[in-house]
Structures are given as C-alpha cells and as structure tokens.
Amino acid sequence: RLVNKGMRFTQFYASTAVSAPSRASLMTGQHTGHTKIRGNKEIQPEGQEPLDPNVETLGHLFQQNGYVTGCFGKWGMGYPGSGGEANNMGFDVFYGYNCQRKAHSYYPEYLWNNQEKEYQNGRYSQDAIHEHAMKFIEDNKDKAFFGYFTYTIPHAELCQPQDSIVDMYKGKFQEPHPWYDNGDYGTATNPRAQFAAMITRLDTYVGQIIDKLEELGISEKTLFIFTSDNGPHMEGGADPDFFNSNGIYRGYKRDLYEGGIRVPMIISWPGHVQPNTETDFMCSFWDVLPTFEEIIHPKAKQKEMDGVSMLPLLENRKGQKEHEFLYFEFQELNGRQAVRKGPWKLVHMNI
DSSP, X not given: OHHHHSEEESSEXXXXXXXXXXXXXXXXXXXXXXXXXXXXXXXXXXXXXXXXXXXXXXXXXXXXXXXXXXXXXXXXXXXXXXXXXXXXXXXXXXXXESOTTGGGOSSOSEEEETTEEEEOTTXXXXXXXXXXXXXHHHHTTTSOEEEEEEOOOSBSBOXXXXXXXXXXXXXXXXXXXXXXXXXXXXXXXXXXXXXHHHHHHHHHHHHHHHHHHHHTTOGGGOOEEEEOSSOOOOGGGXXXXXXXXXXXXXXXXXXXXXXXXBOOEEEEOTTTSOTTEEEOOOEEGGGHHHHHHHXXXXXSOOOOOSSOOOHHHHTTOSOOOOOSOEEEEEOSTTOEEEEEETTEEEEEEOO
C-alpha cells in the first residue's frame, strides 16, 4: 500500500550497521564520521552513550516549529539521567525502552513512560508501544505532529504472543532444530515461523497506522516514511539466508558491506510524491533532517550538514543535489570504514 501510494528507494542506506550510531545520524543529519555515537557503547546498568546535548535533533526541529513530537519504541541514545533521553532531545512524549540492550526482551519488567517506569506485568512490549503510538495520533489529530515509531520486531529474540498471526505460519516451513536459550535470547522452538510472524506483526502495526490516519481524515496531509536502521540480524535463531533478507547483497548487521547497511525506504506523501514511483538516488539517514528543514523552511538558506535535502527529488522538480560520496564508520569489531562513490565501494577493516 505504501509503495503504491509513494516512492521506493533502491539505493538508500542506514548510517551504519547497528542501531545507536545509525539512529544518532538520523537524528542529527551527520554521517558516522561526525556523530558522537559510532557504536553501541553500553552504560551499566541501563542505557547507551548519549547524544551530544548541544546538537539539534530532528525532534528539536519539529518541536521548535510548533509540532507535537512523540517517540514510541526504542531510544538507545542516552542512559537515564544523562540528559540524552528522548524527552531531553526534542520529544514531548516518550514511551518504550530507553536501552537497546533491554529491548532484546519482549516481556520486560518495565517500559519508560516519559521519565517514569511503567511496570508491564507480563505485557508484550510491542503491543503496549503500538497502543501508545496509536493514542498519540488520535490525541493530536487536530494538530501538527511528528511521530517517531521505533518498533523492535524482529530484534534478536524470536518471541511474541502465540496468536492468530503465529498460527498463519505454523507448519509452513521446514524448521531447523529449535534455537536454544543462550542467556541473551530465549528459546525459539519454530524459529522460521516465529520470524515470519514477527514480520507480519510489524506489517499489521503499519497497516493499522495507515488505517487510523485515513479514519481521522488526515492521511492526505501526512508524510509517511518506512525504513530500517541496519541490515538483517543473525542472532536468536534468525535465518536471513532462508528468507533472503538481504537480497542480492553481501553481509548482515554489523557489516559495512551492502547487506549490512542498504535498507528498505518508502516515502508516501500525497500531493507531493508521485504514486508508485521508484528512485535509484543514492542517499542515507543523514539526508532526512535537511529534507525536513527545507519542508519547514522552504525559503531559508540550508544549514551546513553532511546530508542534502531530498525535497526536489520527492516533488519531481529540478535542483536535486547529489552526494559526491557516502561515508560510513563503525567503531566495533576492531573498527570498520566504508565509502560509496558512484559505482565504487571501498571497505576498510580493522581500523
């Protein structure tokens, strides 16, 4: 439905191969040679290295221009009390996981409701997060709003309510041996069926959001983006080769080869983006902030950022700037760099 209404990007990149630095780039318009966060740096007992408190985020941009802003799902860019939490980085409302490590569990002890812990008592986290996201849309239907919905399915552990969605896939695949609990992720008795069901569960949430926007009569004035912050993972019993999750591309999550960073991207924006179109424009997460800057301030001089505004491309008009190159950095696994320039790709290992 989204592709039929909008534009599909065939050469779109996450900023790097894991969550925190990729999202930091999305939030700041900086590539991972300039972001403060360049790996999943853990802080005990909960959280990750915070964003630079002096940098303006995507949330700030909308907040400062009269939008109500909300983040629902996983944050992962500032431990509790660091000043880098979502509520301090441009989001009026936050509900979900502060810490990506805790987001590996789908039945957590608690989720954060802004600055307060909300104990879950056995609730499936994604359903709780989705309910809050839907309520945010309903509550702000008569206002300008920016919703950043960061669901975590599928994310390592293959775990969900055993309901009608799972029933759709039982017996559909030849299953390998069960994937057993390794201390980080729980046992998955039918990992392929569970993985397929989690994809369908995410698709169901997306469909319900579209339905809600249509029901409220605001879908025609809503810009909708669907994407991912890295390539397919292999932990917890996931089998990306079986599902051909990275298509023709080499590599997985944590790789700077194409399979680790080239990701789906769909933009639907009625009246602006031509329906059912496709582009091979080479772009990345750090282009999102400058694009929204130009949408909100169309006549203002563009701020200096690593990204370029994609607005001319979206509106099918002249003047689209192109990247001379895209640069990626990942400071884990002995450090990795990559550069994409035209048809060429350089990957530098063990930096």
